[in-house]
Amino acid sequence: MANKGGRPQSDNPRTFSLPEIRLTREEKRMIQMKAQLHNGGNVSAYIRDLAINDNRTPKPVETCSCGSESLHIVNEDQHLLLDVAGTDRSLTLKGVPRSQCKDCGQIMGDFLLDVQIESVIDEEMLWRLNHRQPIPDEMEFDELLSVTH
Numbered sequence: 001m002a003n004k005g006g007r008p009q010s011d012n013p014r015t016f017s018l019p020e021i022r023l024t025r026e027e028k029r030m031i032q033m034k035a036q037l038h039n040g041g042n043v044s045a046y047i048r049d050l051a052i053n054d055n056r057t058p059k060p061v062e063t064c065s066c067g068s069e070s071l072h073i074v075n076e077d078q079h080l081l082l083d084v085a086g087t088d089r090s091l092t093l094k095g096v097p098r099s100q101c102k103d104c105g106q107i108m109g110d111f112l113l114d115v116q117i118e119s120v121i122d123e124e125m126l127w128r129l130n131h132r133q134p135i136p137d138e139m140e141f142d143e144l145l146s147v148t149h
Ligand SMILES: [Zn+2]
Pocket: 064, 065, 066, 067, 068, 101, 102, 103, 104, 105, 106
């Protein structure tokens, strides 16, 4: 992808790995064949491409505590308290997807998503500190779903 003015390439080396993925024989064959068709056999490039181009909207939870199965996704701001280098900071994460019940109006979070958000925000703030980047008061949730180059 073209550089969109984000982090310079030299600040973004590919030094991280995903955990090993267990597959069936057919899943492995499918991925190898699709990587060959679309990315010259480079499975890493194929998976990166898929993630970059995955623009699906999340699905709401299936059932509300009121019993309704009529839920939709709404985007809410989430306020986080962070410990950044020993200093308390607050950060508003804008537009976090939540499930809202169309019948009773209740909005439900996703505990596992919240855990993941906390983990990636902590990592982001540490990265910004180490690279002398400003610590923001707010961020868009969608920033966590994209790469800048
Ligand atoms: Zn409900």
